[in-house]
Amino acid sequence: MIMKYNEFLIRLSNPARRALEFQGIDSFEKLASLSKKELLSFHGVGPKSLPIVTECLNEQGLKLKD
Structure with missing residues (x-):
C-alpha cells in the first residue's frame, strides 16, 4: 500500500511536522x-x-x- 504524504505527516511529532512544512517539504x-x-x-x-x-x-x- 502506498502511503499519502499527509498520512506520513500524522506519524511525526508536531514540531517535526511544522519544521517540514516551514521548510516547504510537501512531498x-x-x-x-x-x-x-x-x-x-x-x-x-x-x-x-x-x-x-x-x-x-x-x-x-x-x-x-547520502
Whole structure:
C-alpha cells in the first residue's frame, strides 16, 4: 500500500511536522532530496523522527540523500 504524504505527516511529532512544512517539504520526493544531516538541522526534527522518515520513504521506494 502506498502511503499519502499527509498520512506520513500524522506519524511525526508536531514540531517535526511544522519544521517540514516551514521548510516547504510537501512531498516524499522533496523529503528524499535531503540528507540525514540536513533533516536533523531543522529545528523540531530530532533523532526519533529519523526511523519514521526512513521507513516511510522506503515504503515509497525512496531514501534520504547520502
